[in-house]
Amino acid sequence: xxxxxxxxxxxxxxxxxxxxxxxxxxxxxxxxxxxxxxxxxxxxxxxxxxxxxxxxxxxxxxxxxxxxxxxxxxxxxxxxxxxxxxxxxxxxxxxxxxxxxxxxxxxxxxxxxxxxxxxxxxxxxxxxxxxxxxxxxxxxxxxxxxxxxxxxxxxxxxxxxxxxxxxxxxxxxxxxxxxxxxxxxxxxxxxxxxxxxxxxxxxxxxxxxxxxxxxxxxxxxxxxxxxxxxxxxxxxxxxxxxxxxxxxxxxxxxxxxxxxxxxxxxxxxxxxxxxxxxxxxxxxxxxxxxxxxxxxxxxxxxxxxxxxxxxxxxxxxxxxxxxxxxxxxxxxxxxxxxxxxxxxxxxxxxxxxxxxxxxxxxxxxxxxxxxxxxxxxxxxxxxxx
Ligand code: NAD
Ligand code: MG
Numbered sequence: 503x504x505x506x507x508x509x510x511x512x513x514x515x516x517x518x519x520x521x522x523x524x525x526x527x528x529x530x531x532x533x534x535x536x537x538x539x540x541x542x543x544x545x546x547x548x549x550x551x552x553x554x555x556x557x558x559x560x561x562x563x564x565x566x567x568x569x570x571x572x573x574x575x576x577x578x579x580x581x582x583x584x585x586x587x588x589x590x591x592x593x594x595x596x597x598x599x600x601x602x603x604x605x606x607x608x609x610x611x612x613x614x615x616x617x618x619x620x621x622x623x624x625x626x627x628x629x630x631x632x633x634x635x636x637x638x639x640x641x642x643x644x645x646x647x648x649x650x651x652x653x654x655x656x657x658x659x660x661x662x663x664x665x666x667x668x669x670x671x672x673x674x675x676x677x678x679x680x681x682x683x684x685x686x687x688x689x690x691x692x693x694x695x696x697x698x699x700x701x702x703x704x705x706x707x708x709x710x711x712x713x714x715x716x717x718x719x720x721x722x723x724x725x726x727x728x729x730x731x732x733x734x735x736x737x738x739x740x741x742x743x744x745x746x747x748x749x750x751x752x753x754x755x756x757x758x759x760x761x762x763x764x765x766x767x768x769x770x771x772x773x774x775x776x777x778x779x780x781x782x783x784x785x786x787x788x789x790x791x792x793x794x795x796x797x798x799x800x801x802x803x804x805x806x807x808x809x810x811x812x813x814x815x816x817x818x819x820x821x822x823x824x825x826x827x828x829x830x831x832x833x834x835x836x837x838x839x840x841x842x843x844x845x846x847x848x849x850x851x852x853x854x855x856x857x858x859x860x861x862x863x864x865x866x867x868x869x870x871x872x873x874x875x876x877x878x879x880x881x882x883x884x885x886x887x
Contacts, residue, residue, distance in 0.1 A: 510774070511538035511592050511617070513585045513609045514600035516547040518705045519623045519649065519770060523598050524551065526771045526782055534774065538592035540585040542601075549573050561588035586612035598649070598774070599624040602707050603830050604823075604872055607631050611865065614638045614646075621773040623649040626830070629723045630823045630868050636727050646728070647773040652721055653728055654769035655747035655760035660729070662758060663750070671725050672749040672757070674741040675800060676701045676764075678712035680843075681742065685804050689844035693837060701744035701764045710833045714846050715800065719811020723822050726815055733815045738808065740798045745787065763787050806847050810854060820860045820871035827875030828853030831887055840886040853878045 510527065514520045520541075527534040536555040541548045545566035552560050552573045559577040561584035569578060579588040586608045589597055597613035598621040599606055606624035610631060613620045620639070622628060628635055639646045648654050652673045660668070679698050680688050696713040697706060704712075711717035722736050744764040751757045762768045767782040774780065802809045807829075814825040832849040835841040841849075857874050860867065880887040 507533060507535050509535050509537045509593060509595045511540075511589050511594035511597040511613075512536060512600065513538070513540045513589065513597060513613075514542075514602065514606070514624070515539040515551055516541040516544040517600055517602065518703065519600035519766060520598070522767050523600065523770050523774065524555070526767060526774055526780060527555070529782065530775075530780060533780070537594050538588050538597075540588055540601075542605075552576060557592070559588045559592045561585050583608055585609045589613060590616055595619065596621060596774070598770075599627065600649070602626070602705055604630045604826060604868075607635075607865075607868065610635060611638070614642055614644050617644070619645045619647060619776075621647050621649050621770075623770075625650055625720050625724045626826050628727055629720050629826050630872060631865070632723075632727050632822060632862070632868075634862070634865060634868065647776055648724075648728055649766075649769050649773050650721060650724060651764075651766065651769045652748040653724060654772055656725065656729060656750055658760045658772070659748075659750040659758040663752070666752055668729075668731065668735070668750055669753050669755075670735050670737050670751040671729060671731055672737045672739055672751060673718060673721055673725060674744070674746050674748050674797075675715065675718045675738055676712065676744045677740045677742055677800075678715060678717070679709070680713045680804075681740070683804075688804050689842065691843040693839060696836075696843060700742065702766070704766075706837055707830075707833055710836060710846070711829070713843070714807045714829075715805035716807035716811065716829055716846070716850070718800070719808050719814075720826065722808075722811050723815050723825075733812050738800050740800050741796065743792060743795050745789075745792055745795055761787060761789075807850060810847075810850060814854060817854075817859070820857070820862055820867070820874075821854060823862065823868055823871035824853050824857045824875040824878075825850060827872040828879040828882075831876050831879035832883065835883050835887050841883055845883065849879050849882050852882050856882075 540561040543564035561579040596619040597617045600623040607627040610627040749759040814821040832846040
């Protein structure tokens with residue numbers, strides 16, 4: 503039996519995932535005691551959350567000018583890597599890792615050492631940390647619960663496998679904001695075009711990743727590590743309605759799917775309440791209103807980042823880290839309006855080709871590969887990075 507009330511840490515509390523998790527915590531005060539809240543720089547937003555949830559410890563990477571009197575009741579950790587340090591003194595049973603980018607890897611690592619369960623939204627940490635993160639979860643006997651909607655769907659479907667082998671994991675993709683644009687429109691898409699996601703409201707970085715479909719690439723790699731499946735057993739299908747969250751195909755051809763409205767509180771709540779299910783007040787799915795569910799093959803010409811992810815996964819070693827690191831630099835440059843949208847894919851491709859292969863044996867190796875990828879991407883993008 504789970505403790506009646508779990509002590510939970512929300513890392514990246516001011517973001518899209520963090521605030522939706524807090525929505526659920528707010529609905530179930532008897533189930534969740536929020537003991538740790540962290541963010542990078544959104545101090546005012548974090549102060550409000552601290553006032554409401556009254557955690558034991560809170561953290562900001564970027565030091566605020568002042569700490570208001572009424573938030574000083576809790577312990578504050580400020581400066582670089584503050585989330586990981588705060589988590590370690592929080593006494594949390596569960597940590598929701600919802601920081602964006604490889605910046606969150608140190609948190610995931612810390613969460614695995616000090617929490618029973620790690621609720622993982624921060625896919626970049628797993629893509630970069632790969633086998634090291636999975637091995638740490640195994641050796642410390644920690645439960646790693648996926649929050650990404652596709653992985654949550656697969657995790658739920660796999661609970662019905664009854665020991666049977668799996669033929670394929672089938673990830674669904676909305677296709678992102680540029681799904682129906684021509685190659686030329688994709689090349690020159692503006693920040694506004696790209697941030698207008700058809701079905702999901704999310705942070706800026708992942709919304710750009712959806713538009714390049716690199717997000718689906720990160721998710722293929724994430725699925726490989728989480729579920730121990732080879733690249734050729736992981737498929738992607740474009741599904742514009744975002745109602746089927748992903749599927750598992752068994753050897754007899756049976757395909758199990760998990761469905762729901764596109765609302766991240768579904769997978770977030772499932773991870774938070776696991777193995778229980780927590781109603782979160784979302785609209786029930788009405789298939790009659792949805793009408794039809796459609797599926798099509800991804801277009802790898804217009805969206806070359808998806809096949810690149812498979813290449814990186816098959817190459818192994820430092821390639822997934824390089825794939826992720828070069829993308830983080832290019833996305834930031836795009837969001838800063840310094841490079842064209844099409845540059846993102848070219849930058850990632852160039853980094854995969856240029857950065858030499860190196861084995862990954864430790865977390866230091868991961869950070870080194872990430873630094874190499876970033877340095878290369880910066881050179882590739884010239885003064886615009
Ligand atoms: P976001 O940009 O909305 O929020 C990010 C949060 O992390 C903010 O609270 C920010 O202050 C904090 N943060 C950023 N850098 C940090 C750092 N260096 N140290 C400490 N805190 C830092 O992002 P998001 O959309 O909530 O996404 C978070 C993660 O979840 C990403 O890895 C994303 O891929 C994944 N994810 C998000 C969604 C979604 O619906 N938003 C869905 C699936 C997966
Ligand atoms: Mg997803």
